[in-house]
Protein backbone atom coordinates (compact mmCIF):
# COMPACT_ATOMS: atom_id res chain seq x y z
CA UNK A 1 0.00 0.00 0.00
CA UNK A 2 1.44 3.42 -0.84
CA UNK A 3 2.79 5.24 2.19
CA UNK A 4 0.19 8.00 2.04
CA UNK A 5 -2.73 5.63 1.90
CA UNK A 6 -1.22 3.56 4.69
CA UNK A 7 -0.92 6.43 7.15
CA UNK A 8 -4.38 7.73 6.31
CA UNK A 9 -5.66 4.23 7.02
CA UNK A 10 -3.70 4.05 10.27
CA UNK A 11 -5.27 7.30 11.34
CA UNK A 12 -8.73 6.15 10.43
CA UNK A 13 -8.31 2.83 12.18
CA UNK A 14 -6.46 3.79 15.33
CA UNK A 15 -8.66 3.35 18.36
CA UNK A 16 -11.39 1.76 16.27
CA UNK A 17 -12.24 -1.72 15.08
CA UNK A 18 -11.57 -1.31 11.38
CA UNK A 19 -13.62 -3.20 8.89
CA UNK A 20 -11.27 -5.48 7.01
CA UNK A 21 -8.46 -5.22 9.56
CA UNK A 22 -6.23 -8.27 9.63
CA UNK A 23 -6.24 -10.55 12.68
CA UNK A 24 -2.87 -9.15 13.73
CA UNK A 25 -4.14 -5.60 13.52
CA UNK A 26 -7.32 -6.49 15.42
CA UNK A 27 -5.25 -8.15 18.15
CA UNK A 28 -3.12 -5.03 18.54
CA UNK A 29 -6.19 -2.82 18.61
CA UNK A 30 -7.69 -4.98 21.34
CA UNK A 31 -4.58 -4.39 23.45
CA UNK A 32 -4.82 -0.61 23.15
CA UNK A 33 -5.35 1.43 26.28
CA UNK A 34 -8.79 2.82 26.95
CA UNK A 35 -9.53 6.28 25.71
CA UNK A 36 -9.53 8.65 28.65
CA UNK A 37 -12.76 10.61 28.88
CA UNK A 38 -12.38 13.87 30.73
CA UNK A 39 -15.25 14.89 32.97
CA UNK A 40 -15.78 18.05 34.99
CA UNK A 41 -18.55 18.09 37.54
CA UNK A 42 -19.65 14.72 36.18
CA UNK A 43 -20.09 16.09 32.67
CA UNK A 44 -18.02 14.80 29.76
CA UNK A 45 -16.20 17.65 28.09
CA UNK A 46 -14.39 17.83 24.78
CA UNK A 47 -10.71 18.61 25.24
CA UNK A 48 -8.80 20.41 22.50
CA UNK A 49 -5.02 20.74 22.19
CA UNK A 50 -4.05 24.09 20.68
CA UNK A 51 -0.42 23.19 20.15
CA UNK A 52 0.25 20.00 18.17
CA UNK A 53 2.69 19.76 15.31
CA UNK A 54 2.67 17.71 12.14
CA UNK A 55 4.25 17.49 8.71
CA UNK A 56 2.83 16.63 5.30
CA UNK A 57 5.22 14.27 3.46
CA UNK A 58 3.67 15.08 0.07
CA UNK A 59 5.39 18.47 0.13
CA UNK A 60 8.74 16.82 -0.59
CA UNK A 61 7.67 16.37 -4.20
CA UNK A 62 6.50 19.99 -4.32
CA UNK A 63 9.99 21.26 -3.42
CA UNK A 64 12.10 18.64 -5.18
CA UNK A 65 15.20 20.15 -6.75
CA UNK A 66 15.03 23.30 -4.57
CA UNK A 67 17.08 24.31 -1.54
CA UNK A 68 14.16 23.22 0.67
CA UNK A 69 14.15 19.59 -0.40
CA UNK A 70 16.66 18.39 2.19
CA UNK A 71 14.89 19.78 5.24
CA UNK A 72 11.49 18.67 3.92
CA UNK A 73 12.75 15.13 3.35
CA UNK A 74 14.22 15.01 6.86
CA UNK A 75 10.92 16.09 8.44
CA UNK A 76 8.99 13.65 6.26
CA UNK A 77 10.98 10.82 7.84
CA UNK A 78 10.40 11.90 11.45
CA UNK A 79 7.86 11.76 14.26
CA UNK A 80 5.92 14.78 13.03
CA UNK A 81 4.24 12.69 10.36
CA UNK A 82 0.77 11.51 11.31
CA UNK A 83 0.28 7.89 12.26
CA UNK A 84 -1.41 5.50 14.61
CA UNK A 85 0.86 6.39 17.54
CA UNK A 86 -0.61 9.88 17.71
CA UNK A 87 -4.15 8.75 18.39
CA UNK A 88 -2.94 6.30 21.00
CA UNK A 89 -1.15 9.07 22.88
CA UNK A 90 -4.16 11.38 22.54
CA UNK A 91 -6.44 8.65 23.90
CA UNK A 92 -4.15 7.95 26.86
CA UNK A 93 -3.94 11.62 27.81
CA UNK A 94 -7.58 12.49 27.29
CA UNK A 95 -7.03 14.75 24.28
CA UNK A 96 -10.14 14.60 22.10
CA UNK A 97 -9.05 17.00 19.35
CA UNK A 98 -5.68 18.26 18.19
CA UNK A 99 -5.30 21.57 16.39
CA UNK A 100 -2.58 20.69 13.91
CA UNK A 101 0.06 23.21 12.93
CA UNK A 102 3.27 23.08 10.92
CA UNK A 103 6.31 25.04 11.99
CA UNK A 104 7.56 27.12 9.06
CA UNK A 105 10.38 25.72 6.99
CA UNK A 106 9.40 27.48 3.76
CA UNK A 107 10.04 31.16 4.48
CA UNK A 108 12.98 31.11 2.04
CA UNK A 109 10.84 29.94 -0.89
CA UNK A 110 10.26 32.18 -3.90
CA UNK A 111 6.64 32.94 -4.87
CA UNK A 112 6.37 30.10 -7.39
CA UNK A 113 7.70 27.40 -5.07
CA UNK A 114 5.82 28.89 -2.10
CA UNK A 115 2.53 28.81 -3.99
CA UNK A 116 3.06 25.17 -4.98
CA UNK A 117 4.13 23.88 -1.59
CA UNK A 118 1.44 25.72 0.39
CA UNK A 119 -1.22 24.35 -1.98
CA UNK A 120 0.00 20.79 -1.34
CA UNK A 121 0.51 21.38 2.36
CA UNK A 122 -2.88 22.88 3.10
CA UNK A 123 -4.62 20.25 1.00
CA UNK A 124 -2.74 17.56 2.94
CA UNK A 125 -3.80 19.09 6.24
CA UNK A 126 -7.40 19.25 5.05
CA UNK A 127 -7.32 15.58 4.05
CA UNK A 128 -5.97 14.53 7.44
CA UNK A 129 -8.74 16.43 9.16
CA UNK A 130 -11.41 15.07 6.83
CA UNK A 131 -10.23 11.51 7.57
CA UNK A 132 -10.84 12.03 11.31
CA UNK A 133 -12.95 15.14 11.62
CA UNK A 134 -13.80 14.11 15.19
CA UNK A 135 -10.12 14.24 16.24
CA UNK A 136 -8.31 16.85 14.15
CA UNK A 137 -8.62 20.38 12.89
CA UNK A 138 -5.78 22.27 11.24
CA UNK A 139 -4.34 25.74 11.11
CA UNK A 140 -3.61 26.97 7.60
CA UNK A 141 -0.05 27.49 6.46
CA UNK A 142 0.85 30.57 4.43
CA UNK A 143 3.93 31.93 2.66
CA UNK A 144 3.97 35.05 4.78
CA UNK A 145 7.30 36.12 3.23
CA UNK A 146 5.11 37.12 0.28
CA UNK A 147 2.34 38.96 2.17
CA UNK A 148 -0.12 39.43 -0.69
CA UNK A 149 0.20 35.78 -1.64
CA UNK A 150 -0.16 34.81 2.03
CA UNK A 151 -3.38 36.80 2.29
CA UNK A 152 -4.79 34.95 -0.71
CA UNK A 153 -3.61 31.59 0.65
CA UNK A 154 -5.36 32.32 3.92
CA UNK A 155 -8.61 33.24 2.19
CA UNK A 156 -8.30 30.12 0.06
CA UNK A 157 -7.74 27.88 3.12
CA UNK A 158 -10.87 29.29 4.75
CA UNK A 159 -12.96 29.07 1.60
CA UNK A 160 -11.87 25.68 0.26
CA UNK A 161 -10.81 23.81 3.37
CA UNK A 162 -12.99 25.34 6.06
CA UNK A 163 -9.98 26.31 8.17
CA UNK A 164 -10.47 28.95 10.86
CA UNK A 165 -6.92 29.76 11.88
CA UNK A 166 -3.34 30.04 10.68
CA UNK A 167 0.10 29.36 12.13
CA UNK A 168 3.03 31.74 11.79
CA UNK A 169 6.70 31.79 12.75
CA UNK A 170 7.69 34.62 15.08
CA UNK A 171 10.02 36.24 12.54
CA UNK A 172 10.23 36.09 8.76
CA UNK A 173 13.71 36.23 7.28
CA UNK A 174 14.81 38.53 10.13
CA UNK A 175 11.83 40.84 9.63
CA UNK A 176 9.52 41.34 12.58
CA UNK A 177 5.89 40.37 12.05
CA UNK A 178 5.08 43.98 12.92
CA UNK A 179 6.90 45.18 9.79
CA UNK A 180 4.36 47.06 7.69
CA UNK A 181 5.13 44.90 4.69
CA UNK A 182 3.07 42.19 6.39
CA UNK A 183 -0.02 44.40 6.72
CA UNK A 184 -1.80 42.72 3.75
CA UNK A 185 -1.60 39.45 5.64
CA UNK A 186 -2.78 41.00 8.91
CA UNK A 187 -5.67 42.65 7.08
CA UNK A 188 -6.80 39.28 5.72
CA UNK A 189 -6.39 37.64 9.14
CA UNK A 190 -8.51 40.36 10.72
CA UNK A 191 -11.18 40.23 8.00
CA UNK A 192 -11.48 36.45 8.38
CA UNK A 193 -11.34 36.58 12.20
CA UNK A 194 -8.61 33.98 11.95
CA UNK A 195 -6.90 32.67 15.05
CA UNK A 196 -3.22 33.43 14.39
CA UNK A 197 -0.99 31.02 16.30
CA UNK A 198 2.53 32.44 16.61
CA UNK A 199 5.17 29.79 17.23
CA UNK A 200 8.85 30.66 17.72
CA UNK A 201 11.92 28.95 16.32
CA UNK A 202 14.55 30.41 18.63
CA UNK A 203 16.78 33.46 18.29
CA UNK A 204 19.73 32.57 16.03
CA UNK A 205 21.46 35.86 16.86
CA UNK A 206 21.83 34.62 20.46
CA UNK A 207 23.06 31.14 19.62
CA UNK A 208 26.56 31.81 20.94
CA UNK A 209 25.29 33.12 24.29
CA UNK A 210 22.74 30.35 24.65
CA UNK A 211 25.08 27.47 23.91
CA UNK A 212 26.13 25.02 26.60
CA UNK A 213 24.29 23.01 29.18
CA UNK A 214 20.53 23.33 29.59
CA UNK A 215 19.17 23.54 26.01
CA UNK A 216 18.95 27.29 26.48
CA UNK A 217 18.58 27.84 22.73
CA UNK A 218 15.10 26.41 23.24
CA UNK A 219 14.11 27.06 26.86
CA UNK A 220 15.18 30.71 26.68
CA UNK A 221 15.41 31.25 22.91
CA UNK A 222 11.89 30.13 22.01
CA UNK A 223 9.91 32.11 24.60
CA UNK A 224 12.19 35.08 24.03
CA UNK A 225 11.41 35.11 20.33
CA UNK A 226 7.66 35.09 21.00
CA UNK A 227 8.18 37.85 23.57
CA UNK A 228 9.95 40.00 20.99
CA UNK A 229 7.35 39.31 18.29
CA UNK A 230 4.37 40.18 20.51
CA UNK A 231 6.15 43.26 21.87
CA UNK A 232 6.70 44.67 18.39
CA UNK A 233 3.12 43.91 17.37
CA UNK A 234 2.09 46.06 20.34
CA UNK A 235 4.63 48.89 20.17
CA UNK A 236 4.76 49.23 16.37
CA UNK A 237 0.99 49.66 16.28
CA UNK A 238 -0.06 46.47 14.48
CA UNK A 239 -2.81 45.87 17.03
CA UNK A 240 -3.94 49.49 16.63
CA UNK A 241 -4.11 49.13 12.84
CA UNK A 242 -5.91 45.78 13.07
CA UNK A 243 -7.86 45.85 16.33
CA UNK A 244 -9.83 42.73 15.47
CA UNK A 245 -6.80 40.43 15.37
CA UNK A 246 -6.95 37.21 17.38
CA UNK A 247 -3.36 36.27 18.16
CA UNK A 248 -2.38 33.24 20.22
CA UNK A 249 1.16 32.96 21.56
CA UNK A 250 2.78 29.53 21.88
CA UNK A 251 4.43 28.56 25.17
CA UNK A 252 2.10 30.87 27.08
CA UNK A 253 3.24 33.80 24.95
CA UNK A 254 6.83 33.59 26.11
CA UNK A 255 8.01 35.79 28.96
CA UNK A 256 5.87 38.83 28.17
CA UNK A 257 2.63 37.78 29.90
CA UNK A 258 4.56 37.48 33.19
CA UNK A 259 6.29 40.83 32.83
CA UNK A 260 3.87 43.24 31.22
CA UNK A 261 4.03 45.78 34.06
CA UNK A 262 7.49 46.86 32.91
CA UNK A 263 6.14 47.49 29.42
CA UNK A 264 3.51 49.82 30.80
CA UNK A 265 6.05 51.58 33.02
CA UNK A 266 8.69 52.07 30.32
CA UNK A 267 6.84 54.68 28.29
CA UNK A 268 5.82 56.54 31.45
CA UNK A 269 9.35 56.67 32.82
CA UNK A 270 11.08 57.28 29.49
CA UNK A 271 8.55 58.90 27.13
CA UNK A 272 11.28 60.07 24.76
CA UNK A 273 11.82 56.41 23.84
CA UNK A 274 8.19 55.89 22.92
CA UNK A 275 7.66 57.81 19.69
CA UNK A 276 4.77 55.75 18.40
CA UNK A 277 1.75 56.75 20.45
CA UNK A 278 -0.46 53.78 21.24
CA UNK A 279 -4.19 53.96 21.74
CA UNK A 280 -4.01 51.91 24.92
CA UNK A 281 -1.55 50.85 27.61
CA UNK A 282 0.75 48.10 26.25
CA UNK A 283 -0.69 45.53 28.67
CA UNK A 284 -4.20 46.15 27.31
CA UNK A 285 -3.18 44.74 23.92
CA UNK A 286 -1.99 41.55 25.57
CA UNK A 287 -5.45 41.11 27.06
CA UNK A 288 -6.77 40.68 23.52
CA UNK A 289 -4.32 37.83 22.94
CA UNK A 290 -4.59 34.15 23.71
CA UNK A 291 -1.95 31.97 25.32
CA UNK A 292 -1.43 28.26 25.50
CA UNK A 293 -1.11 26.62 28.90
CA UNK A 294 2.52 25.48 28.59
CA UNK A 295 3.92 26.92 31.82
CA UNK A 296 4.44 23.59 33.62
CA UNK A 297 3.33 24.71 37.09
CA UNK A 298 -0.01 25.24 38.77
CA UNK A 299 1.12 28.65 40.00
CA UNK A 300 2.25 29.70 36.53
CA UNK A 301 -1.12 28.76 35.06
CA UNK A 302 -3.01 30.43 37.91
CA UNK A 303 -1.06 33.61 37.21
CA UNK A 304 -1.70 33.47 33.47
CA UNK A 305 -5.43 33.15 34.10
CA UNK A 306 -5.37 35.90 36.73
CA UNK A 307 -3.70 38.30 34.27
CA UNK A 308 -5.57 37.46 31.06
CA UNK A 309 -8.70 35.55 32.02
CA UNK A 310 -9.67 31.90 31.64
CA UNK A 311 -11.31 32.84 28.34
CA UNK A 312 -7.87 33.67 26.89
CA UNK A 313 -5.94 30.53 27.86
CA UNK A 314 -6.01 27.33 25.81
CA UNK A 315 -4.51 23.92 26.54
CA UNK A 316 -1.34 22.98 24.66
CA UNK A 317 0.94 19.92 24.58
CA UNK A 318 3.55 20.60 21.84
CA UNK A 319 3.08 17.02 20.61
CA UNK A 320 5.12 15.14 19.36
CA UNK A 321 7.84 16.97 21.27
CA UNK A 322 8.07 15.33 24.68
CA UNK A 323 7.37 18.35 26.88
CA UNK A 324 4.37 16.93 28.68
CA UNK A 325 1.98 14.02 28.91
CA UNK A 326 -0.16 15.67 31.58
CA UNK A 327 -1.55 18.78 29.90
CA UNK A 328 -5.11 17.91 30.91
CA UNK A 329 -4.20 17.32 34.56
CA UNK A 330 -2.14 20.49 34.58
CA UNK A 331 -5.39 22.41 34.09
CA UNK A 332 -7.58 20.19 36.27
CA UNK A 333 -5.15 20.45 39.19
CA UNK A 334 -5.00 24.24 39.55
CA UNK A 335 -6.91 24.67 42.81
CA UNK A 336 -7.97 28.28 42.19
CA UNK A 337 -9.73 27.55 38.89
CA UNK A 338 -13.49 27.02 38.81
CA UNK A 339 -15.09 24.22 36.82
CA UNK A 340 -16.30 26.59 34.08
CA UNK A 341 -12.78 28.05 33.83
CA UNK A 342 -11.23 24.60 33.49
CA UNK A 343 -13.81 23.65 30.88
CA UNK A 344 -13.01 26.79 28.89
CA UNK A 345 -9.24 26.25 29.00
CA UNK A 346 -9.43 22.54 28.19
CA UNK A 347 -11.51 23.04 25.08
CA UNK A 348 -14.35 25.54 25.27
CA UNK A 349 -12.26 28.52 24.19
CA UNK A 350 -10.83 26.78 21.13
CA UNK A 351 -14.22 25.37 20.20
CA UNK A 352 -15.47 28.94 20.07
CA UNK A 353 -12.43 30.38 18.31
CA UNK A 354 -12.16 27.65 15.68
CA UNK A 355 -15.80 26.71 15.31
CA UNK A 356 -15.31 23.21 16.71
CA UNK A 357 -18.49 21.65 18.12
CA UNK A 358 -18.35 21.99 21.89
CA UNK A 359 -20.57 19.03 22.60
CA UNK A 360 -18.90 15.96 24.11
CA UNK A 361 -17.99 12.97 22.03
CA UNK A 362 -18.93 9.32 22.55
Ligand SMILES: [Zn+2]
Nearest residue numbers: 051053199318
Ligand atom coordinates in the same frame (compact mmCIF):
# COMPACT_ATOMS: atom_id res chain seq x y z
ZN1 LIG B 1 5.65 23.71 19.43
